[in-house]
Amino acid sequence: MTFKMKSRNKRPANRRRGAILILVACLLPVILWMAAFCVDVAYMQLTRTELRIATDAAARAGARTLSLEQDASLAHAAAIEYAAKNNVAGNTLTLADSDVQIGLSVRKDDEGRFEFSPGGTLLNSINVTGCRTQQAPDGAVRLYLTPIFGHEFFQPVADATASQIDRDIALVVDRSGSMTWRIDRRTYEYGWRSNDPVPARARWWALVDSVDGFLSELESTPQLELVSLSTYNSGASINKNLTDKYSKISKALDKYSKHYPDGSTNITAGMDRGIQTLQNKKYARPYASKTMVVMTDGNHNYGSSPTNAAYDAAENDIVVHTITYSNSANQYLMREVARIGGGQHWHAPGEEDLEEIFREIARNAPTLLTY
Known part of the structure; x- marks a missing residue:
């Protein structure tokens, strides 16, 4: 006897494929929207970062120019110029005049926060508002894909304030025997005893005049700078701890004008005393x-190398600037000291150069973003 199996009807394979196609068709707009959203979100984030960088750079450049030139119009122009050196969404950033404000920033609490007020007679800060809005000179940022879904533009805004901040400054100056020489190294026929006055045309007087110019320049800045004085020859002394009474610095220096400078050149000892004044918690801020x-x-010729003191200063966040006066000074060594200390080296061949360098350092306040 034979049995016949009944065959079952099989579903056509193309029915399942048709269902998947329907599902894909339904989800495709969602997938495209998500892809467009991801692309534009990344683009918006990039644009926001570029705008932040451009705005910060403009504020820093403006505040730096204000510090060096003490001219509000030049600082305003510098902020606009440096903004245009940065790209935002494929175009250089254009600032309107009203996007740059110059004013005064003051520390408002013990946590180091600042408050900016535009205008006034004392100026130490620049506030920059970087915009890519519909009303901005460059307009809003057009997005790539999401306009399909009704979101056509991105309008980011960034704000930055850069300020010249207060400084504690340690002056460390040379009172070795070579400070009685003229700039051409010729000595004098008188004044060889320690209680004799310094000769009229000695290098020492150029230093005294330059320090007076330095202090005078500080008086004209809106920041409050405290200044200490340390002097060195074979050894070193702290002549005045940090103070805002600059006349005390001048008097402390003048007392050496009545006695013939002598001794070797121990720059390291002087720098060590300068570091001490900047770390003295009674006076330092x-x-x-x-x-x-x-x-x-002159040349360092006594004690350990001043590069050691420069490393100590750098470890304690102290910026070291160096000045060499006369062509007999060791420019190479002092340039290296400044490099280690994160500062700058200047060379003064003559008396007028020395005073101008001191004045430039006084004007060259550090710049901090305080937004």
């Missing part, structure tokens, strides 16, 4: 920038 200005007219 916790939020002030720390700067040391080291001046010499």
Whole structure:
């Protein structure tokens, strides 16, 4: 006997494929929207970062120019110029005049926060508003894909304030025997005893005049700078701890004008004393920038290398600037000291150069973003 199996009807394979196609067709707009959203979100984030960089750079450049030139119009122009050096969404950033404000920033609490007020007679800060809105000179940022879904433009805004901050400054100056020489190294026929006055045309007087110019320049800045004085020859002394009474610095320096400078050149000892004044918690301010200005007219010839003191200063966040006066000074060594200390080296061949360098350092306040 034979049995016949009944065959079952099989579903056509193309029915399943048709269902998947329907599902894909339904989900495709969602997938496209998500892809467009991801692309534009990434683009918006990139644009926001570029705008932040451009705005910060403009504020820093403006504040730096204000510090060096003490001219509000030049600072305003510098902020606009440096904004245009940066790209935002494929175009250079154009600032309107009203996007740049110059005013005064003051520390408002013990945590180091600042408050900016536009205008006034004392100026130490620049506020820059970088815009890519519909009303901005460059207009809003057009998106790539999401306009399909009704979101055509992105309108980011960034704000930055850069300020010249307060400084604690340690002056470290040379009072070795070579400071009685003229700039051409010729000595004098008188004044060889320690209680004799310094000769009239000695290098020492150029230093005294330059420090007076330095202090005078500080008086005209809106920041409050505290200044200490340390002097060195074979050894070193702290002549005045940090103070805002600049006349005390001048008097402390003048006392050496009545006695013939002598001794070797121990720059390291002087720098060590300068570091001590900047670390003295009784006088130093916790939020002030720390700067040391080291001046010499000769060669370090006593004690350990001043590069050691420069490393110590750098470890304590102290910026070291160096000045060499006369062509007999060791420019190579002092340039290296400044490099280690994160500062700058200047060379003064003559008296007028020395005073101008001191004045430039006084005007060259550090710039901090305080937004």
